[in-house]
Amino acid sequence: MNRTPGTRVLVLNSGSSSVKYQLLDMAGGTRLASGLVERIGDGPVADHAAALKQVADELAAQGLGLDSPELAAVGHRVVHGGIRFTEPTLITDEVVTAIEELVPLAPLHNPANITGIKVARELRPDLPQVAVFDTAFHSTLPEYAARYAIDTATADEHGVRRYGFHGTSHAYVSRATAELLGKDPSEVNVIVLHLGNGASASAVRGGTCVDTSMGLTPLEGLVMGTRSGDIDPAVIFHLSRVGGLSTDEIDDLLNKRSGLLGLCGDNDMREIGRRMGEGDVTAQLAFDVYVHRLRKYVGAYTAVLGRVDAIAFTAGVGENSAAVREAALRGLTALGVEVDAVRNAVRSPSARLISAAESRVAVAVVPTDEEMEIASQAYALVQA
Incomplete structure (x- = not known):
């Protein structure tokens, strides 16, 4: 992959009726902007496309538009990565399809995450977009900790195992705790x-x-x-x-x-x-x-x-x-x-x-x- 010249990353957390965003500069670890678009589909924000357009407008008003060459990537929070996605993943059409296949494991969250990904890709199809999964940090669980004591064939057929969530938080806090010590x-x-x-x-x-x-x-x-x-x-x-x-x-x-x-x-x-x-x-x-x-x-x-x-x-x-x-x-x-x-x-x-x-x-x-x-x-x- 060719390195992008920018140092900024836009982080999007797309929920069913909201989009949270933060723009961070990785060169200095600084937060340049943050915001929340709420009540999507209920009022003036018709859908996620309109919400992402509002995010883009809010950033542009601060001189931090999505067309900035300083923008290196968009990072998307995705709740469930199953057993397939255990690392941050560059988003492609195939990756979107795979995340859609995981919807039965996270029916309340993954659909909204996918919508945010699709709209962001339409807005900036040239920009690298990365999925970061809540479950990824916990993918290192030993099999004896991840398995439930039910029939193995049934569990495997339906993806029944411990995945864990809040992984990005646990990763950050465990590392920051070590630094504190x-x-x-x-x-x-x-x-x-x-x-x-x-x-x-x-x-x-x-x-x-x-x-x-x-x-x-x-x-x-x-x-x-x-x-x-x-x-x-x-x-x-x-x-x-x-x-x-x-x-x-x-x-x-x-x-x-x-x-x-x-x-x-x-x-x-x-x-x-x-x-x-x-x-x-x-x-x-x-x-x-x-x-x-x-x-x-x-x-x-x-x-x-x-x-x-x-x-x-x-x-x-x-x-x-x-x-x-x-x-x-x-x-x-x-x-x-x-x-x-x-x-x-x-x-x-x-x-x-x-x-x-x-x-x-x-x-x-x-x-x-x-x-x-x-x-x-x-x-x-x-x-x-």
């Missing part, structure tokens, strides 16, 4: 806790992911804003046979009406904290269920890794809720984990340690930067 990622074992409305954990050994909490879909694992996380599969059969719920109704229940929302009616941790302060026992229970699940995963991944050098909290809740961080790690002194209350209470946009001086395991708060990770991977590919 002044070490090379290959020297550090990290448990990453990505806690937003969606939440996931990963066990990263020497820069390589060896286990993660999300599975075939983003529903498995930690308690989330509206998703149940881990649940006895027989609950689904019970709700169908005894409750008379359809498959679609159960899907909606577990993905959109469960988690914190299902437990207490709120999926905003700030509101839950306010209610707890007023003595709301329902909010307290939701919080306790949430942190109990977190603590279980920290313990499990400590066993998986054997040696843990750091635990890193990231994303909206992980970066901002001192109460969640403290409660999730409370009582883990036997594992060498001790949080410093004063450090934990500090709010800062910078990566920082919140562990006590005597803690054998470093505890860190590391703001994630998925857009920078996507841009870095896309830029590295087009410059290779």
Whole structure:
């Protein structure tokens, strides 16, 4: 591939009704522009083509138009890459077709990602466009960690295995945590806790992911804003046979009406904290269920890794809720984990340690930067 002369990468995250974008300059690692186009198909923004045109207009108004020779590539977030896409991939017609074939594994996300890719390619057919997959960082899971204990032939026929998600965040944060410790990622074992409305954990050994909490879909694992996380599969059969719920109704229940929302009616941790302060026992229970699940995963991944050098909290809740961080790690002194209350209470946009001086395991708060990770991977590919 011929190297492109520019140093800028436009990162696009196309959702079903929105497009988020950031323009980054890789020469200095700086963010030149960012924005969000919402309510696509509902109002003045008719479709994704109109949304991308609006993005182009907003950038042009800042002197950063899509026709700039400084633009080296467009990086696209794609949620599901299956077992085929384990690295950032230059987008071709064949790649688009392959991503379309993965829609059954991510019916809510991949179609929107594909639409964004197609429109961006129409706008700049001459420009390298790169797909960066949420699942890619987790493709290194050992087979024994990726497999579910169901009939192998059935699993293989339908692509049933653990894929994991939030991979760009876990990749960025695990590497940034090593940098915070002044070490090379290959020297550090990290448990990453990505806690937003969606939440996931990963066990990263020497820069390589060896286990993660999300599975075939983003529903498995930690308690989330509206998703149940881990649940006895027989609950689904019970709700169908005894409750008379359809498959679609159960899907909606577990993905959109469960988690914190299902437990207490709120999926905003700030509101839950306010209610707890007023003595709301329902909010307290939701919080306790949430942190109990977190603590279980920290313990499990400590066993998986054997040696843990750091635990890193990231994303909206992980970066901002001192109460969640403290409660999730409370009582883990036997594992060498001790949080410093004063450090934990500090709010800062910078990566920082919140562990006590005597803690054998470093505890860190590391703001994630998925857009920078996507841009870095896309830029590295087009410059290779």
